[in-house]
Amino acid sequence: MDSEWPHRALNRLGFGPKPGEAEALRRVGLPRWLDEQLAPDTGPDDACQSALDACRLRIKYDAGEGWAAVEEMRPLASLSKPIDALWPLSDGKKPFAGPERQFPRLEVAAATLLRAVHSRWQLREVMTDFWHNHFNVYAGEQAVAAALPAYDRDVIRRHALGNFRDFLEAVGGSTAMLVYLNNRSSRAGSANENYARELFELHGLGRGAYLNALYNKWRDVPGATAGKPAGYIDQDVYEAARAFTGWAVEDGAGLGGEQRLPATGRFVYVESWHDNYQKRVLGQEFDPYQPPMADGRRVLSLVADHPATALHLCRKLCTRLLADDPPETLVKAAAQVWMDNRRQPDQIARVVRAIALSPAFADTPPAKVKRPLELVASFARATALDMTVTNGLLNEVDSSGQRLFGCPPPTGYPDRSDAWLGAAAIRRRWSLLLGLAENWWKTGALNAALPFAGPVTAAEAAEGWQRALVGGPPSADVTQAIMTGMALAPTARLTPGQKDGDAKLRRMVAFVAMSPQFQTR
Template sequence: MIRAIDTDPASRKIRHPSLATPALHERVIEHAFSFAEWDYHPIFDCLEDRWSFHWEEKGRMRFESHQEKRYARAQREGQTPDFKQPPVQGFNPASSTALFNSQVITDPAFSTSLLTPPLSVIAYNRIAFGPRPGDIEAFDALGADDDSRLTAFVDQQLDPDSIDDSALDARLNTPDYSTLSKSLTELWTQHQLSSEWSTRIRPVKETAYAAYLRATHSERQLVEVLADFWHNHFSVYGWEDPANSVWVHYDRDVIRPHMLGNFRSMLEANAKSPAMLAYLDNFVSSGENPNENYARELLELHTLGSLNYFGSADPASVPKDANGVAIGYVEADVKAVARCLTGWSFRMWGDTPSNGEFVYRSSWHDDSEKQVLGQTFPPAQGDLVDGNQVLDLLAAHPGTAKSICQKLCRRFISDHPPESIVTSAAQVFQSHWQQPDQLKRVMRHILLSAEFRNTWGEKVKRPFETAVSAMRALRFDFALRINTDTSVWTASDQLEWVFQNSGQFPFTWAPPNGFPDKRATWQGSTPLVMGWRTANHLLEGPYQLEGEVDRTGLYTPVLADTLAAFPNPALRTPNNLASYWFERVLGYPPDTQQVSHVAAILDHSKHSPDQQDLDQPIDLGSNEWPTYWQSGLRAMVGLILMSPEFLQR
């Protein structure tokens, strides 16, 4: 790790518009060098006029970094440093500098308000994974005003069967995604019972790859946003046995059919799925040895939520509602629910047949009387009755309605959504808890609310959303393929590696609470830098891979799209190019200050001191020394992909 030292802190100029604080700027430079592995990167040209580094001066910069570490260590140990002047302060590797401290960036070198974008942009960044070229125009054609356009768009997305998604189907209807059509029995017998790890893990890998393709290319965008939400709500770590082999079933048959349907139905499908049963150990829970793992998460994460937890209190002390149902749960309820669900299992290894299907093992069930949320469950009620009664009780509970709707509003509106929308959505949720379109009604209520329309910038994109929204904006058109030859490293392997390093590869969150959904987790310097790496990889393309693709095989047609947008070479000025790509990526025009900051990466003065005009055209037909204009163009787009406007929701 290295860092550059500002030669004149008083005149510091932040050229990267997303770097809201000097400390974060320094940290990004540090990581940029680490990423570049001492190779040239166009971003260095953008920065070097204000910072005392040059990409070829490796030894000096490495020494400065070591000097700072030695100085800090000497201070901690109360010793006198062996050099006279301390290094420039402001970079604290132990801190997590915020990318967005407020709605307004206050750095004197880049002072601009993050204005609320058009409603079309808000809609596409929350109901979808960001706009593609043409999406904003299509939204604006849906009605005469914002209200009518939003209503039409929401109703369209809430009726996914009416949307033609054949182009996506064609992408997935290939041998690379052969497991997506297999039944649960086929997944279990052909993959889980295999001795080959690559065979057992193939279904989850295909589903993860498909998640990127679906989120990027599907016309049914709300479906994909909801799939991401519900996978995190009913979170299961997908990359271990047996979940890895049956993951197609979990995604296709457990999560997706119910996302706009009925929560009670989804809850039961989840409780009976081999992925969840194995992940939280309920598949071995019996009357003699009840396992509380699933029961605890069912109450704490899937339904009532921690806001309705009364700890180890006496159940009799918990207040009751008008129907005599406890308003919250205690430890005794966790134990009772675990007993109600004993015997819920699946046909596992050694069973005949061994096929992963749900099975109720009546001899394992605890048939004694139980008390759950103040309700008495009589003894010996019959097969599955105790468990189904628990699911009914939880699905109808006001606490579940509040907990679920709070999470939905947090996903679609704000980290701290107004209580008004949470309460009104919970009323819709509870009053329709037995209806087949319950969740569709809830989503329509949330997405058409004033709170949805009038809130912006209170969330940031998580790494999955950042990558997908970038791919949508850049017209990503690369076929992710499963590599079955472990002796060869392919472009798909490399892209998967980049996505994994971003911090949110699908189905890899090990705890049962799902990937965090608050900005505090994702707005620090590490997620920013990893997002920058992902964006640069999407723009620069795969490294040379023998026999498959050469270094010029890019994932995204940035150069081709730019040339098509500016057929007249005289119009290919840095300012024009920056304006075009800002509007292309964001969906709305930027202000002139933003344009000039980003256009500076294509500043002629870097190469010809007498040329300092951002309105002078550049030659995009060349990518030769000393200008590297094509690489500079891609680096400029990469900066836009790291701007606050792009990263906020």
């Protein structure tokens, strides 16, 4: 391993190191660090909890029909609420202003940023971010926004390092996904295919296993007659959609006559809505009239156990943790670990460990561009910024192209570097960094003297901030670019603690963070 591996590992397996953490990792070694991170205890994470407790977001709206005007600063109170406490916000007939209906999304977005910066369980935060993108829901829809705190807390976070089969069922039965992909309205005789298609194409086997262009009958798919098809076709999607009929939400819908479901927002299985007749999915025959939810659960098991799912998920994990085009040998090795551990409660953690300890992980140079969430969190951590989250910061992250929980298509945000490198996107990235350094959005004052014991020259300051942010030897090209951009002579004296010195040092750290060395991981 080269001397910069701790910095690189903490940028990939976390949101970057705080001062001193790279050296601490060098001392304990990556295996021991992974042992702790992949089995986070349930004890208090004091620094993170303090940041969550202290955060306040502004909500303001005028009086309307049925509500008074509001302008106040609110805590993140929705994070711990059960779904039935927030579900009334989804009812368009109830008198709530628009900002009230969207406030749970803002709270979860703020908590996501705060946890990325302050949590000691960095790898869990990275995996939570990964799975939110993999199992994407669009919280711009008011019912999904109301369900988002429960989805984040009870589904994504709870299963982020666990067993994928259990994870699939938690997602499939979550209110957020049932609403987003319309399965709550799926009935026998008119099964909605949205969830079933995304289960195969995005959540499970992947687009590479979609073989409908080659085969239009299930028995023609290689391996299908033996119950082990190489991939899936539209017939599998149609039949799987029938298997999930009756998986619904207590949203007040009518059951016939004068009976209605309660309006709690919780999952419910409605037997009378389920298609009980025989089915065939992935070459497997389903007998009619199975026990409640058995059809859907069997589909989930078939998807979770399919080798194409292992390859699809492990390629996505390697892409997230290493590079846009990870080595195929690593993807296949990780997929084998996935399959070997598919009955283990910590299946995902075991796969992540195998990837992190692989030679490819150590040998792959930094090239993957950080997305805006990573950029903000890694900058705050590298500069030891005691960051809070404000509406202004959330708005700026939204404008950068990564509106947290606001991606409309089920694909989620792209995880390739070129998607984040347009001219407008780069300007937004630089604005994010400069705004954090100069505290434009009242997120916290940066300590301009952090790497220095006293007065320094401009060149020494640029080099000192490069060591602090990047971890390796400073780049002469970056130093020269900063001198030119700030119109500073390399020998100019900068004194921390003085207004002019602090202003220049803060701007300098933002410029260092704009360099390719910090922008990639």
